[in-house]
Amino acid sequence: MSAFAPWSIEQAEVVVNKCASRTGPVLLTLQALQCEFGYVHPDAVPLVARTLNVSRAEVHGVLTYYHDLRTSPAPAHAVRICVAEACQSVGSGAVVQRAEGELGVSMGERSVDAIDLESVYCLGDCALGPAALVDGQLLGRLSPPQIAAVIASLRSESA
Amino acid sequence: MITVYVPGDSAARSVGADTVAAHLVAGAAARGHDVRLVRNGSRGMLWLEPFVEVDVNGTRFGYGPVSSDDVDSLLDAGILEGAHHPLAHGNVDQIEWLARQQRVTFARVGVIDPLSLADYEAHGGLAGLRHALTMADDDVVAEVLASGLRGRGGAGFPAGIKWRTVLEAQSDQKYVCCNADEGDSGTFADRMLMEGDPFTLLEGMTIAGLAVGATQGYVYLRSEYPDAITRLNEAIDIARANGWLGNDVLGSGRVFDIEVREGAGSYVCGEETAMLESLEGRRGMVRPKPPVPALQGLFGKPTVINNVLTLASVPMVLADGAAAYQALGTGRSRGTQVFQLAGNIARGGIVETAFGVSLSELVNDFGAGTRSGRSVRAVQVGGPLGAYLRADSLDVAMDYEALADVGAMLGHGGIVVFDDTVDMAQQARFAMEFCAVESCGKCTPCRIGSRRGVEVIDRVIAGVDREANLMLLDDLCTLMTDGSLCAMGGLTPLPVRSALRQWPEDFGGNP
Ligand SMILES: Cc1cc2nc3c(=O)[nH]c(=O)nc-3n(C[C@H](O)[C@H](O)[C@H](O)COP(=O)(O)O)c2cc1C
Ligand code: SF4
Ligand code: FES
Ligand code: FES
Numbered sequence: 001m002s003a004f005a006p007w008s009i010e011q012a013e014v015v016v017n018k019c020a021s022r023t024g025p026v027l028l029t030l031q032a033l034q035c036e037f038g039y040v041h042p043d044a045v046p047l048v049a050r051t052l053n054v055s056r057a058e059v060h061g062v063l064t065y066y067h068d069l070r071t072s073p074a075p076a077h078a079v080r081i082c083v084a085e086a087c088q089s090v091g092s093g094a095v096v097q098r099a100e101g102e103l104g105v106s107m108g109e110r111s112v113d114a115i116d117l118e119s120v121y122c123l124g125d126c127a128l129g130p131a132a133l134v135d136g137q138l139l140g141r142l143s144p145p146q147i148a149a150v151i152a153s154l155r156s157e158s159a
Numbered sequence: 160m161i162t163v164y165v166p167g168d169s170a171a172r173s174v175g176a177d178t179v180a181a182h183l184v185a186g187a188a189a190r191g192h193d194v195r196l197v198r199n200g201s202r203g204m205l206w207l208e209p210f211v212e213v214d215v216n217g218t219r220f221g222y223g224p225v226s227s228d229d230v231d232s233l234l235d236a237g238i239l240e241g242a243h244h245p246l247a248h249g250n251v252d253q254i255e256w257l258a259r260q261q262r263v264t265f266a267r268v269g270v271i272d273p274l275s276l277a278d279y280e281a282h283g284g285l286a287g288l289r290h291a292l293t294m295a296d297d298d299v300v301a302e303v304l305a306s307g308l309r310g311r312g313g314a315g316f317p318a319g320i321k322w323r324t325v326l327e328a329q330s331d332q333k334y335v336c337c338n339a340d341e342g343d344s345g346t347f348a349d350r351m352l353m354e355g356d357p358f359t360l361l362e363g364m365t366i367a368g369l370a371v372g373a374t375q376g377y378v379y380l381r382s383e384y385p386d387a388i389t390r391l392n393e394a395i396d397i398a399r400a401n402g403w404l405g406n407d408v409l410g411s412g413r414v415f416d417i418e419v420r421e422g423a424g425s426y427v428c429g430e431e432t433a434m435l436e437s438l439e440g441r442r443g444m445v446r447p448k449p450p451v452p453a454l455q456g457l458f459g460k461p462t463v464i465n466n467v468l469t470l471a472s473v474p475m476v477l478a479d480g481a482a483a484y485q486a487l488g489t490g491r492s493r494g495t496q497v498f499q500l501a502g503n504i505a506r507g508g509i510v511e512t513a514f515g516v517s518l519s520e521l522v523n524d525f526g527a528g529t530r531s532g533r534s535v536r537a538v539q540v541g542g543p544l545g546a547y548l549r550a551d552s553l554d555v556a557m558d559y560e561a562l563a564d565v566g567a568m569l570g571h572g573g574i575v576v577f578d579d580t581v582d583m584a585q586q587a588r589f590a591m592e593f594c595a596v597e598s599c600g601k602c603t604p605c606r607i608g609s610r611r612g613v614e615v616i617d618r619v620i621a622g623v624d625r626e627a628n629l630m631l632l633d634d635l636c637t638l639m640t641d642g643s644l645c646a647m648g649g650l651t652p653l654p655v656r657s658a659l660r661q662w663p664e665d666f667g668g669n670p
Contacts, residue, residue, distance in 0.1 A: 023439075023458070024438055024439035024440035024441075024458070025440055026440035026441065027423060027437060027440040027441070028420065028421075028440060029440075031421060031423065058441070061441075061442050062440065062441060062442055065425070065442040065443065066423035066424055066425055066442075066443070067423070067424035067425060068382055068422075068423040068424035069423060084344030084345075084543070084593075085344040085345060085502065085539060085543060085575050085586070085589070086344045086345045086501040086502040086573075086575045087344075087502075088586075088589070089502035089503040089575060089576065089577045089578070089581065090502065090503050090530060090531075120383060120424075121342065121344065121426060121543075121593065121596075121597070122342060122343065122344045122345075122346075122383065123383050124169070124170070124341065124346070124347040124350040124383065124384055125169070125170050125173050125347065126344060126345045126346070126347055126499070126501035126502065126507075126573070126575070127170070127205040127206070127347070127499070127500060127501045127502075127504065127507025127508055128170055128173060128174055128205055128206075128208065128507070129501075129502070131173065133383070136385055138169050138170075138172060138173040138386075139173050140170060140173030140174045141173075141174055
């Protein structure tokens with residue numbers, strides 16, 4: 001999944017300049033930076049503020065408001081398990097528990113081999129839960145053994 | 160050449176449709192058959208996904224749920240000639256579950272190739288826009304008003320009234336914003352429509368834009384729906400290339416264009432004013448109303464904000480006339496509603512039918528009870544801010560007014576079923592926790608109240624000062640209901656109180 005470019009302020013300038021002419025640009029500029037680098041480097045804040053002619057506080061405010069935006073490098077893999085009601089009703093709790101066990105971390109943490117375990121509220125797969133988004137791929141009808149297998153295959157991919 | 164359909168819908172893909180499609184094509188080729196593969200939307204019979212269809216002389220035969228291991232046996236049985244097989248469901252149009260529905264908004268979903276304009280037009284697409292272009296703008300708005308079409312995002316506000324306000328507002332610039340944030344657990348109809356029939360949404364938005372005098376539309380689409388984002392962008396490119404979006408809509412000389420804006424993982428950004436803030440690139444904080452967005456919306460300009468399903472229902476209203484739409488439904492709930500059966504349900508999926516069907520019919524007949532085979536204990540209607548209903552009180556008609564009468568709400572039409580293993584105190588706690596995580600933070604009753612709510616429920620569950628804490632919880636719920644700026648804080652007490660009232664035994668009380 002790590003198809004991200006390493007952080008570089010020069011490259012960031014190119015990305016930000018491309019977004020500058022769009023309407024309501026702050027959020028989409030941060031999203032574009034994250035798309036490029038996997039995260040929004042703190043040094044991007046003054047750059048975005050200057051280029052888009054808004055205050056640093058404004059940029060910082062947007063950056064910290066949205067769950068999707070991160071300020072530290074992306075993991076090697078991301079396992080995002082749905083913890084909303086419809087998935088709860090078919091046992092997402094057990095899937096979460098198994099994933100935590102396999103990775104040795106709690107929800108919201110990163111494993112030693114750089115796999116993020118995150119919760120997400122609904123993936124629109126609520127009739128086929130438990131659902132998860134693994135490196136951007138939607139998986140449904142998950143069971144605890146299946147999530148363990150998914151994690152094992154992520155590991156063999158990284159190895 | 161035989162046409163085979165394997166849904167490209169992300170729910171179908173989540174249970175292996177891509178591999179099934181690949182095996183089918185390879186297997187057919189190995190047997191010397193020439194097949195054309197169409198990745199259609201899902202028919203909405205999600206328990207049968209991946210659901211494969213074979214077109215035999217114009218009749219579509221269905222098979223499902225198909226796993227990639229089944230493909231060889233299906234091909235050997237002769238499914239390319241519509242043959243029988245243990246996974247066969249026969250002529251898809253005659254499957255009772257589908258035949259009993261009234262597919263209006265979802266008429267084309269699962270039927271057509273989502274990105275084929277030829278398919279779209281062959282199935283009635285663009286008739287609404289073409290008709291609208293022959294009418295005065297005023298008359299288009301009047302038609303939508305007369306249809307009785309109400310907003311599908313939750314509040315059920317008449318679409319025509321909103322449109323009229325925007326039409327009558329004087330401004331150099333107006334906008335149409337489609338709310339595709341679909342954050343409610345148990346809902347997926349917006350997603351399935353955008354993936355399975357994206358042109359319908361674009362057509363509805365264009366009709367809205369031209370009618371009210373807007374030249375630019377935005378779709379605010381949640382980032383959790385990567386496939387829908389891709390599909391809709393592809394559809395926009397095709398529509399532009401074919402001259403029905405852009406500077407000269409269908410040769411009328413009129414301008415309307417659409418852009419997709421991706422959300423960033425915030426539930427409250429589905430609230431319309433928070434969505435506007437987010438579209439403007441800011442923190443998704445709720446704005447006080449008035450001013451209403453119809454007068455001062457995106458960038459302060461008059462803005463139509465409608466849900467995906469609302470806008471996707473518009474082409475049909477313009478194509479077939481308000482009267483045809485009006486004729487469906489009951490009381491003040493006109494037309495059809497797209498219900499989404501979710502959670503612990505044997506036959507989950509999309510049920511589009513006229514308003515007024517009972518909840519019990521949906522859960523027990525269409526849904527066939529729980530997936531686990533245990534008994535139903537609770538049903539949550541209308542998303543995370545919706546009430547829980549008991550299994551013995553499902554005899555309620557599914558329309559805005561009847562649900563309001565029993566203290567529930569229809570919301571976006573999501574229905575989540577729980578079996579008898581559910582702990583309702585935990586569900587109440589979750590409602591508060593969700594509010595705490597997703598609160599935009601603008602008002603104290605919601606931001607702080609929800610955190611206190613979690614703590615108080617934890618104390619009740621632990622049996623600490625039970626009576627006093629229950630009283631505190633009740634006060635907190637009243638405060639949140641009365642003192643919150645938007646429905647996030649204002650309605651969170653609904654699931655909490657409905658759980659407390661109907662399942663006191665789960666909170667350590669007497670049943
Ligand atoms: C917390 C909250 C979340 C909401 N989420 C959505 C949503 O995801 N999609 C939606 O269409 N409406 C949502 N709404 C309702 C919108 O505010 C608004 O009423 C709706 O988009 C108007 O469109 P409609 O009239 O076509 O329903 C939400 C409201 C609240 C208070
Ligand atoms: S109720 Fe909650 S989400 Fe709504 S405006 Fe207040 S703090 Fe924001
Ligand atoms: S922000 Fe560039 S594609 Fe996601
Ligand atoms: S609740 Fe899990 S996918 Fe919707």
